[in-house]
Amino acid sequence: MSTIIQKLREYLDKAEEEQIRQLDQLVATTGLPVYKDPKTGALVWVDVRELRLRFQLSVNKIAKFVEGLSQEKLYYTVCKRCGAKYFPPQADCPRCKSSDMEWREVSREGELLTWTVINVKPASFAHNKDYVVGIVKMPEGFNITAWVDADPSTLRPGMKLRLIVGRRPGENYVTYWFKPA
Amino acid sequence: MRRVAVVGVGISKFGYRPDVSLPELAWEAVKEALDDARLDGKDIEAYVVGNVGGWSSEPLPAVVVGEYCGLAPSSGIRVEAACASGSSAVRTAYHMVASGEADIVMAIGVEKMNESPTPTVVEFIGRAGNYFWEFENFGLTFPGYYALHATAYMNKYGATEADLCEIAVKNHYYGSLNPKAQFQKPITLEECLKSRYVAWPLKLYDSSPITDGSAAVILASEEVAKKITDTPVWIKAIGAANGTSNLSRRDDFTGLEAARLAAQRAYKKAGIDPSEPVKYLDVAEVHDCFTIAEIMAYEDLGLAKRGEGYKLAREKQTYIGGVIPVNLSGGLKAKGHPIGATGVAMIAELTRQLRQEVERGRQAPIKKGMALAHNVGGTGHYAFVTILSL
Numbered sequence: 060m061s062t063i064i065q066k067l068r069e070y071l072d073k074a075e076e077e078q079i080r081q082l083d084q085l086v087a088t089t090g091l092p093v094y095k096d097p098k099t100g101a102l103v104w105v106d107v108r109e110l111r112l113r114f115q116l117s118v119n120k121i122a123k124f125v126e127g128l129s130q131e132k133l134y135y136t137v138c139k140r141c142g143a144k145y146f147p148p149q150a151d152c153p154r155c156k157s158s159d160m161e162w163r164e165v166s167r168e169g170e171l172l173t174w175t176v177i178n179v180k181p182a183s184f185a186h187n188k189d190y191v192v193g194i195v196k197m198p199e200g201f202n203i204t205a206w207v208d209a210d211p212s213t214l215r216p217g218m219k220l221r222l223i224v225g226r227r228p229g230e231n232y233v234t235y236w237f238k239p240a
Numbered sequence: 241m242r243r244v245a246v247v248g249v250g251i252s253k254f255g256y257r258p259d260v261s262l263p264e265l266a267w268e269a270v271k272e273a274l275d276d277a278r279l280d281g282k283d284i285e286a287y288v289v290g291n292v293g294g295w296s297s298e299p300l301p302a303v304v305v306g307e308y309c310g311l312a313p314s315s316g317i318r319v320e321a322a323c324a325s326g327s328s329a330v331r332t333a334y335h336m337v338a339s340g341e342a343d344i345v346m347a348i349g350v351e352k353m354n355e356s357p358t359p360t361v362v363e364f365i366g367r368a369g370n371y372f373w374e375f376e377n378f379g380l381t382f383p384g385y386y387a388l389h390a391t392a393y394m395n396k397y398g399a400t401e402a403d404l405c406e407i408a409v410k411n412h413y414y415g416s417l418n419p420k421a422q423f424q425k426p427i428t429l430e431e432c433l434k435s436r437y438v439a440w441p442l443k444l445y446d447s448s449p450i451t452d453g454s455a456a457v458i459l460a461s462e463e464v465a466k467k468i469t470d471t472p473v474w475i476k477a478i479g480a481a482n483g484t485s486n487l488s489r490r491d492d493f494t495g496l497e498a499a500r501l502a503a504q505r506a507y508k509k510a511g512i513d514p515s516e517p518v519k520y521l522d523v524a525e526v527h528d529c530f531t532i533a534e535i536m537a538y539e540d541l542g543l544a545k546r547g548e549g550y551k552l553a554r555e556k557q558t559y560i561g562g563v564i565p566v567n568l569s570g571g572l573k574a575k576g577h578p579i580g581a582t583g584v585a586m587i588a589e590l591t592r593q594l595r596q597e598v599e600r601g602r603q604a605p606i607k608k609g610m611a612l613a614h615n616v617g618g619t620g621h622y623a624f625v626t627i628l629s630l
């Protein structure tokens with residue numbers, strides 16, 4: 060079963076396939092990656108050096124959050140000194156400058172504050188159907204941004220939503236989302 | 241702190257510009273500003289470049305622009321404040337002159353977004369929130385961040401998609417009178433309402449386009465300004481503030497706290513009564529990257545009460561002749577939004593408004609001699625409010 064990693068690479072390669080073939084053909088024939096922009100007639104040099112980026116983000120200090128995901132749980136942090144609550148979880152409390160944090164599991168139900176449907180998608184999400192992103196107020200006092208798995212026409216401000224942690228269908232890696240309660 | 245004046249301004253043609261490279265594009269505005277001030281590159285003691293980049297090939301735009309425009313070896317840097325990078329460039333240049341470090345400094349904004357295909361640009365701007373917690377897992381887009389505000393605003397106050405489209409209609413109308421604008425045609429309310437959704441409830445015509453463009457302003461100390469020009473335009477105040485990167489860390493999605501704070505700070509310094517700023521101002525340029533952003537700007541700036549910004553749009557009160565004319569350049573919506581250039585272009589536009597030298601049909605009547613620029617970076621991540629006066 061392939062995951063987002065392989066799936067996305069194949070999708071992006073396929074989307075660019077024809078363009079790359081034409082560019083290669085152009086350089087083979089003329090010796091130059093130069094073409095006339097069809098809209099304006101301007102001469103354009105297409106970069107021959109492709110840059111691919113995949114960042115390596117440290118989650119070392121929020122290892123408990125990662126461990127939680129693997130157990131299908133979502134964790135936040137509470138500062139043991141001043142009681143400040145953090146979601147996304149922070150390893151450090153700027154309010155009192157302490158780094159002594161307690162990890163607690165986020166409760167499973169919240170209230171929808173606002174939402175949107177992403178119709179025009181970024182390149183790395185273009186393989187998905189339109190998706191709903193919401194911001195949900197949790198009883199702990201903080202908000203959580205995540206996908207809402209629901210028909211957007213049924214959503215109302217203040218409606219109760221249930222938090223799910225698990226493998227996202229289609230992308231097959233563990234993340235979290237909301238569903239109508 | 242010394243008084244600082246704008247003594248020269250320039251703006252390139254905004255739009256899809258594959259006909260020029262990034263430094264060539266910058267030169268269009270730099271040359272116009274130098275000509276306007278009757279100065280040469282060697283007169284510029286320092287320059288500050290607003291550019292976000294990522295989508296364009298030059299990682300060090302300040303040195304590339306400095307070399308091409310003959311500004312090196314003067315000191316130059318690039319500054320970043322997302323879509324408000326231009327205002328941050330003006331602010332840094334302002335500080336250099338106000339502090340006495342230099343007498344003549346240029347702020348340049350330049351962006352070449354069309355060096356990358358549209359999905360890549362959508363990807364880059366979508367990543368401009370709090371990367372891991374908003375993009376990596378949830379694929380938010382720039383229209384998406386503002387759409388979260390539009391949904392909240394419309395639900396709370398009863399504004400409609402047609403109210404939002406009124407902003408697009410106005411800004412396209414004024415853009416049609418601005419030869420530098422990306423879009424040169426007026427649109428109808430029906431065309432806006434029929435356009436496809438990009439991030440529901442925002443549609444294509446609610447959104448500013450992907451734009452290549454540049455702008456430049458030359459700032460000078462009082463002593464030097466009076467030698468250069470008979471019509472110096474003074475920078476009375478620049479208010480700046482930041483919001484959280486992660487939208488979920490905010491309580492309210494019907495306005496931008498950073499913009500409210502930036503306005504308060506600017507009004508205080510400029511001696512403007514924050515309860516009635518329209519009494520002091522002839523014209524404003526506000527950050528309408530999306531139509532909802534202009535409506536929130538009316539409220540964050542105190543041009544309308546909370547929850548009543550959409551009524552200004554519905555009643556067409558921000559055309560010339562209304563309560564206060566807003567975005568007579570066409571705004572980001574129709575003039576275009578070359579991210580790093582936008583804030584500089586606002587100052588250039590308002591300087592020309594105050595000098596009463598813009599095109600017929602979009603010149604505000606200048607009676608009080610004051611103008612306001614409101615430039616937001618990201619979704620209220622950065623905000624700058626700048627007050628100019630004759």
Ligand SMILES: [Zn+2]
Nearest residue numbers: 138141152155
């Ligand atoms: Zn603490």
